[in-house]
Amino acid sequence: MATIKQVAKRANVSVATVSRVMNKNGYVSAEAREAVEQAIADLNYAPNRVARSLFTKTSGLIGLIMPDITNPFFPQLARAIEDVANQHGYQVVLCNTDEQLEKEQGYLVALQTMHVDGLIITTNHSDNPNYEKLDLPMVALDRIVKSGIDAVISDGYEGGRLAADTLIASGATRLAHIAGPEQLQTVKRRTEGFVDVAGDRLIGMTHSNFTFKEALTAAQTLFDAHWPFDGLFAANDVIAAAVLQEAVRRHVRVPEDLQVIGYDGIELGEMTSPPLTTIAQPIYEMGRLATERLIDLIEKRDTETKEMLLPVTLTERQTTRGKGSGR
Amino acid sequence: MATIKQVAKRANVSVATVSRVMNKNGYVSAEAREAVEQAIADLNYAPNRVARSLFTKTSGLIGLIMPDITNPFFPQLARAIEDVANQHGYQVVLCNTDEQLEKEQGYLVALQTMHVDGLIITTNHSDNPNYEKLDLPMVALDRIVKSGIDAVISDGYEGGRLAADTLIASGATRLAHIAGPEQLQTVKRRTEGFVDVAGDRLIGMTHSNFTFKEALTAAQTLFDAHWPFDGLFAANDVIAAAVLQEAVRRHVRVPEDLQVIGYDGIELGEMTSPPLTTIAQPIYEMGRLATERLIDLIEKRDTETKEMLLPVTLTERQTTRGKGSGR
DNA sequence: GCTTGATATGTAACCGGTTACACATTATGA
DNA sequence: TCATAATGTGTAACCGGTTACATATCAAGC
Known part of the structure; x- marks a missing residue:
């Protein structure tokens, strides 16, 4: 060189x-x-970017902190982030924290000593005090942070409502729900929206984390305890896929006997049989927005936005019967 | 600071x-x-790691070059790589090339100027001349490179054979196959193994890339042109999922009328209905091995291995009927 | 008592950039 | 014509570490 x-x-x-x-x-x-x-x-x-870094105190590096890239929601996000970063001449450093505070702490000092220019945080764990004292540009993605950190999230509450509306509009009268991990604010809102609209049509509900295995157990529990129901909203698409699989095993026909709606809009939804109707977040868009916002922050173009709440949309595939069909 | x-x-x-x-x-x-x-x-x-880097000419950074983290095969690999890197005090820089030579070239100079200590390349594109003149420790993962670069791959040929053996052993007599992109050496071997064992039982075959959408088209083509067949091997799990979906649409019962085997062993296979029987690569293990090898190279612990060929295993779920059942 | 090697510590050069500052030289304008 | 501003370029300090080298002290060995 x-x-x-x-x-x-x-x-x-x-x-x-x-x-x-x-x-x-x-x-x-x-x-x-x-x-x-x-x-x-x-x-x-x-x-030599290292030499330049030493003087300018900028590195062209963005730290990406996520729970686990293996969770199918995150790769699309990561992709969007990396794309935008790359377009602006930044590289991204990938960190998987498994939501463990110590790991997170470790990454944070590593990233800081290598002088990353900013952070994108998709960890869902609320209130990690590590961040607030960090004095680095950062934006939270799919996550809500107490202090004045910018956030990009989708409208989970409306998504929950939309799911209930859709199910009801196509004839469902006995609704069920599998909620996500309780500590995740953004996920909780989906449940709240759904419950608010469902009212006393909601006849059964349980919880699950976002691993397929546990979701399958939750689905079984739900079927055992509350069957029959004719409309189900799952807190994310992985859980919905588990419901679909369990339905097949019990010879419950989807959507004839049971309509199912997921949340996220990840590609997995296209691959199930039948393909999954879901409340789609604009995932790529969220990643893009978060990264552009971060780069604005880094480069001191201070657009004053603080929290960006993106609308969700219904992606209707084949686990619902379509409007009016059940009336 | x-x-x-x-x-x-x-x-x-x-x-x-x-x-x-x-x-x-x-x-x-x-x-x-x-x-x-x-x-x-x-x-x-x-x-300050930047200052240290400038003098020592090491950065503690590993460049990870992949086609697209969004392809469900890669997140597990990325996770393994990041885990091992982190355990050894390295960070990983994520690069999505979309198999485009120019993008790759761009990343390469970026990574070089920031003095990454090594590279893991999971790009499947053969023979990119960029790498050979690079003079950086690197290892190819799920990829074969001509020159003397270390590689970690799974035994696709044996995997293809195993798929055929399994199908035949459980009674299939009319076999079909959807192959992957032609330019991917590692994927081609799967087809070769399958074809060699299938012999003239193979009655139909087509190609697809690894997007679900195109796989669906390929599956339709195959059904239209060659149905009936009673055993199908797909070059990867995404293609197999597409076949499953298409089978449901045509009211073909799996595994009763048609047995299906995929390749990869990604989590998607658990989520389909019915769950997918597949030839599983030790994905995490491959990532781990590649990264450990790379770190050995970086830290000059020269273990002389050159190409690591890992064995695959049959993960039997519910798209096959089990040994002997069809006899 | 003197040589020698081990222990202990500081000074300054170096890594490869960026930029403040000094010092030209060349317009520009009154 | 001369003051002033704009243009052009080099020297050296600086960013925050690492380490070669010089120097000093002390204990061991003869």
Whole structure:
């Protein structure tokens, strides 16, 4: 790797001049510029970002803190984030915390000592005090933070309502629900919206985390305790997929006997049999927005937004019967 | 953030001494060590990794180059890689190339200028000349590279054979296959193994890439052109899921009328209805191995392995009928 | 008592950039 | 014509670590 000194020597100028043409600032004569550009081309020079970092105290790195990239909701988010970051010349450092505070703490010091320029936090654990004292640009994604940290989330409450409305509109009268982990604010709202609209049509409910295995157990519990019901809303698509599988096993026909709606809009929903009707969050969009917001923060373009609540939409596939069909 | 100078001043020693206690090398008296440790604790000092990088020319960063984290095969790999990296004090930088050479090239210079210590390449595109002239420790994962680059792959050929054996053993006589993208060596081998064992029992075959949408089209094509068949091997689990969905739509019963086997062993296979029988690669293990190998390379512990071929196993779920059942 | 090696510590150069500052030189305008 | 501003370029300090080297002390060995 060539250094700036070598370039300077070859172009017969000082390192300052080379730096000036690289960064397009300061005065540089046409001849000098040309000589430098030639030398850069000849030597295939690319400035050492570590050296630059040391002086400028910026690294071009964004830390991405998520619970587990293996959870199918996160890859799309990660992809969106990485895309936007890359478009703006940033790289992203991936961190899986498993929601463990110590791991999170470890990543935080690592990221800080390597001078990441900002953080995107998709950890759902509420109120980690680590963040607030961090003094780094950051935005929370699919997560709510108490203090004044920017957040991008989807409208879970409306999503829950929409799920109930949809089920009811297509004839469901006995509703069931599998809620997500209780400590997740954003997920709780889905349940609240659903419950509010369902009213006393809600005849059964249980909880599950977001692993397929546990969701399957929850589905079984629900069927055992509350069957029959004709409309079910799951707190996310993984849980919905588990319900679908359990329904097949019990020879419950979907959507004829039971309509199912998930939440998230991940690709998994297209792959189930039948394909899953779901409340879709604009996942990629959320990642994009969060990252653009973060980069604005990093580069001090202070748009004053504080919390972005994105609308969800109904993606109607084949686990619901469509409006009016049941009336 | 405190600097080494501040620590030195507070401990009444020179920066060299502080550096010595941080790195546990050179001679340091017990008193000096204690004073320094106290100062470090007082100031909450953590060394600036950028500064250290500049001198040592190591960054503690590993570049992870993959086609698309959104493809459900990759998150588990990424997770394994990140886990192992983290255990050894490395961070990982995520890059999605979409198999585009220019994007790849862009990432490569970015990663190089930030002095990543090594690369893990899961891009399936063969023979990118960019890598060979790179002079960085690297290992290919699920990918075969011509030159002397280490590789970790699973035994696709045996996997293909195993799929055929399994299908035949449980009574299938008319076999079909959906192969993956032609340019992927590792995927091609699956087809070769399957074809070799199937012999003239193979009555129909088509191709697809790894998107669900295209897989669905391929499945339709296959059904239209070659139905009936009673055993199908798909080049990966996403394609198998598409086949399952298409089978449901055509009222083909799985596994009674048609047995299906996928390849990969991703979690998706548990979530389909019925759950998918598949040839499982040890995905996490592959990621772990590749990363450990890379770190050995980086830290100059030269274990001479060159290509690691991992065995695959049959994960029998409910899209096959089990041995002997069809006889 | 003197040599020698182990122990202990500080000074300063170095890594490869950026930029403040000094010092030209060349317009520009009154 | 001369003051002033705009333009062009180099030197050296600086970012925060690491480490070669110089120097000093002390104990062991003869």
